[in-house]
Amino acid sequence: MYPEEAGIKLICPDCRQPLLRRETMYVCTGEGCRRAYPIIDEIPKLVVGDEPPLDLEAWKQAIR
Secondary structure, eight states: OOOOGGTTTOOOOOOOOOOOOSSSSSEEOOOOTTTTEEEEETEEOOOOOOOOOOOOOHHHHOOO
């Protein structure tokens, strides 16, 4: 069960904007942040690491 299915809304640990769930990741809705967090074994890994933000076009596709 994913958090939103239990009524829990996730926010980005970096910028505090809401996250959207996609097939394999959660995507930050903040255009300035554009971070993506992987879902591993049905558990979101919400850690700000060395991963660069998504490029603008990839981010726009992900939040649609």
